[in-house]
Amino acid sequence: MVRFISRIFSPVTNSEQETRRHILLWILIRVMLFTLLITITTYLREKGHPVILPPASVTSLFLLGIYGFSITSALLLRKAGWPARHFAISQLFCDTVFYALVVYSTGCSQSNFTALLVLPVIAGGLLLYRIGALFLAATATLLYGGLLALEFFDRVPGYFLASAYRPPATILTGINLFAIYGLIFFLAALLSGQLARRLSATEEKLSRTSLEYDRLSILYKQIFDDISTGIITTDQNDFVTSYNQAAERITGYPREKVLGQPFNRCFPAIRLLEKQGRSVCDFLKNEGTPIRIGYSFSYLNMPGQERQEDRQGKWKVITLQDISQIERMERQMREAEKMAAIGELSASIAHDFRNPLAAISGSAQILAMEHNPLETLDATTFKTLVAIISRESNRMAKTITDFLQFARPAPIQPEWFDFNRVVDEVIAHLSAGTKTAAVTEIRKEIAEHLDCWADRQQMQTILGHLLENASSAMGASPGSIVIAAHDNDRTGDGQGSLWVEIRDQGPGIPPELRDKVFTPFFSSRTDGTGLGLSIVRQIVENHCGTVEIDSATPQGCIVRLRFPLPQGVTP
Structure with a gap:
């Protein structure tokens, strides 16, 4: 029953079908309520309580009338084509009359059921809003005033005399009751109408919000299912x-x-x-x-x-x-870029080979013109021609070596080795030639027994190119080249790195050219191929490391290398 009552007092929408549903529920509530009230009142009278109630025959006839009216109303509501709002107000008006009859037959001003007249008013506010509630409030007030008037003029049923009924002493008593209950009826009408309006507006907003939420949920699910990630x-x-x-x-x-x-x-x-x-x-x-x-x-x-x-x-x-396909495309792109660079390098090699070949060819022709060059040419001329052939041959051999290192890098074979020893070997090799003739010294800032995990031969290649570039940058100016190295503390996941820095005191590299120096064939040296730093970066990246160029203070250049150390591998 509580569920039915809660449904009957829930706000309705503008739907005709929804209003008819509420009217049917209200008819059911009417039948149950009148049956319950008459049953309880009859029981209390049988137990000797001072309750005013019509004779059993009249009560039964009244209850049967309620049943008949309710059944007829339900059938008419389902079959007739009346507007639901008109049918609702007629039903509530009849309910107001029924409740007025109950009040009249159970003691008029002394009836215990006077408050029941407010129920049709509240239902009218919820079903018909303020106008319907005010109409029913006025009906209930007039009917209650009529009951008080009948009572004042002693127009009451005869069975009242056999009960504890006492007529009102003065007319003021009836006027007071009329004013109080009339005010209650109209206040209930205003409050229920206002409440119905707010509930209707809230329900409409909630319905729109629920619809938007459903749409958003469907959109989210669609995106969640259809996205490629x-x-x-x-x-x-x-x-x-x-x-x-x-x-x-x-x-x-x-x-x-x-x-x-x-x-x-x-x-x-x-x-x-x-x-x-x-x-x-x-x-x-x-x-x-x-x-x-x-x-x-x-x-x-x-x-x-x-x-x-x-x-x-x-x-x-x-x-x-x-990312399998993406990585394959990246590898193909890198290969394409590499092949383009190799093609450019081939053209550069063909261009660079002309001058050495011309010098070698000229020197060889001079030597061939002499029947016995060792006897006909003086020693100085002979040595000069042989030196030209040797120098240009070495130049061509170095170009070929750089080309092969860049075009077909050897796979890395990492191992643990003493970094100091490799540095000493590279310095000794450079000092044996003329590459570091203008440099006063090459200083080391490397801890003793510093171990490195890399390809030993490729590390020599890296250090050789960088020290040669540093020496060439300093030219004839006195100064020193510093090579420093240290390993950082291992992080929480066991990953460490070896840091190598090569610092010179040359003029440095302008900031706008620092990204270009790694481009193949870019060189500011007349005797360079422009492949040294490109080979360095290629080898470092194959070791999963990084290389960067920074400026020194007050002048010079710093080349900084980082080589990651393996996790869980010890020297």
């Missing part, structure tokens, strides 16, 4: 809570096998460390196909998870992408 969310315990179609397509694992399972158990190759950012890994799909996956994650600020210090207990969203 795999999306996985986990709760505070790292259990998978959502898993879109792209993630299912990338990983090959069906949704029913992933949802509700621990993330680390389903995808052990994807490591979600504390540090957020983009990472890559080798991933084996469900059917066994190996792919490369790029992934990242971020924390979700879910309700109840606002604690910033407990980052391990937070919800996460993980995004996945299959």
Whole structure:
């Protein structure tokens, strides 16, 4: 019954069908309420309580009339084509008359059921808004005033005399009751009408909000399912809570096998460390196909998870992408760029070979013109011609060597070695020639027994190019070249690095040219091929390291190299 009452007093929309539903519920409430009231009153009278009630025959006839009227009204409401609002006001008007009859037959001004007259007024406010409520309030007030008038003129049923009924002493008593109940009826009409208006407006806004929410939910689900990026969310315990179609397509694992399972158990190759950012890994799909996956994650600020210090207990969203094709395209692009550079290098070599070949050819022709060059040419001329042939041959050999190092770099074969010893070997090799003749010294700032993990031969190549460039940059100016190296402290994940710096006291490199010096064939030296720094960067990147150029103070240049040290490998 409580449920029916709550439904009957809920606000209606402008729908005709909704109004008819409320009227049917109100008819059912009427039948139940009158039956309950008459049954309880009859029971109390049988128990000897001073209750004013008509004879049983009259009461039964009245109750049957209520039943008949309610059944007829329900049938008419379903079959007749009357407007629902007109039918509602007629029903509530009849209810007001029925309640007035109950009040008249149970003691008029002394009736215990006078407050029932407010029910049709409240129902009218909820079903018909303020106008209907005010009409029913006026009807209830007039009917109650008529009952008080009948009572004042002693027009009451005869069975009142056999009960505890006492007529009002003065007319003021009736006027007072009329004023009080009339005010109550109109206040109930105003309040119920206002409440119905607000409830109707709230329901309309709620309906619009619910519709927008449904649309947003559908849009979110559509985006979540159709986006090409795999999306996985986990709760505070790292259990998978959502898993879109792209993630299912990338990983090959069906949704029913992933949802509700621990993330680390389903995808052990994807490591979600504390540090957020983009990472890559080798991933084996469900059917066994190996792919490369790029992934990242971020924390979700879910309700109840606002604690910033407990980052391990937070919800996460993980995004996945299959980057196998992208990496293949990048490799192809790098190969294409490399082939273009090799083609340019080939043209440069062909151009650079002309002068050495011309010098060698001229020297050889002079020697060939003499029948016995050792006897006919003086020693100075003979040595000069041989020196030209040797110098130009070495120049051509160095160009070929640089070309091969750039065009076909050898695979790295890393090992642990003493960095100091390699530096000493490179310095000794350079000092044996004329490359460092103008340099007063090459100083080392390297700790004893500093171990390096790299390809030993390629490290010699790197140091040779950099020291040769530093010596050439200083020219005939006195000064020194400093080569420094140190390894940094290992981080929490066991990763460390070796840092190498080569500093000179030359004029330095202008900031606008620092990015160009790594371009193949870019050189400010007349005897250079422009491949030295390109080879250096290529070797360093093959070691997964970095190289950068900075300016020294007050003058000079600093070339800074970083070589990552392996995790879990000790010298």
